[in-house]
Amino acid sequence: MAQLIDGKAISQQIKDELKAEVEALKNDGTDICLAVIQVGDDPASSVYVRNKKRACAYIGVESRAYELPEDTTEEQLVELVKELNADDTVNGILVQLPLPAQIDEDKIIRTISADKDVDGFHPESVGKLWIGEKGFLSCTPAGVIQLLKRSGIEIAGKECVIIGRSNIVGKPMAALLLRENGTVTIAHSRTKNLADVTRRADILIVAIGKERFITSDYVKEGAVVIDVGMHRDAENHLCGDVDFADVEPVASAITPVPGGVGPMTIAMLMNNCVETVRS
């Protein structure tokens, strides 16, 4: 039976550590404030934003909510982000993605001041990650690294295969695994013989965006399997990119969905909020 990697418990542990750190910072007169912007009322985004605000309240960070209508223009959002960039009482700016079609996400990400980029999506944060400089790390991949480390899973020297090459998950995931001395392969929609590639993996990270796509045929016996996917199936149940019931018997360790990578994304966002004031 595979080790179940419990993202809920590990994220709670991280939030407790951060809560103690924030308390000490407050005693020294340092407060932290996160601006949380949501455009429109996509139900999944509303859940994530609510959970982010709750996490802020738990660790002692102020969250300032900006709920904008679905028809907000790109210019209006750029204006708000610029105001928050200039506001010294705001440490971090989070714009919940996805944004409505009339707004260019890339433009908004670039508008956020790099020193308030708690999502780690700004080109400056991405560049620092690739050259090994300290900076904000993209929350989901940073969460995956914490899951592995805190579960006692060695990365150095391991064959790590990531399925997915997005700017938010796949690419930063590759940089972080490389930083931990993993041997990294990125597979994607044009990869030939995908199962031949994924069966090489000691650590398989799945961010393919297809419900229960990865079955045991794609997994080497004893591999560690990390599922970054999030879907609602036909019965309205949450599930990932991995067919958990089929893969669990061949894996040595595996993350569930829900309760795996998702909660870690929020814990690592909290870590980035605290990072804004660390010396």
Ligand SMILES: Nc1nc2c(c(=O)[nH]1)N[C@@H](CN(C=O)c1ccc(C(=O)N[C@@H](CCC(=O)O)C(=O)O)cc1)CN2
């Ligand atoms: N600005 C950002 N937008 C988005 C990001 C991001 O990191 N920054 N990532 C995703 C969504 N996301 C965070 O925003 C996120 C997704 C899932 C979870 C999570 O805890 N999931 C739970 C289940 C929650 C549920 O009941 O639906 C789990 O897996 O257990 C947290 C955050 C896209 N947008």
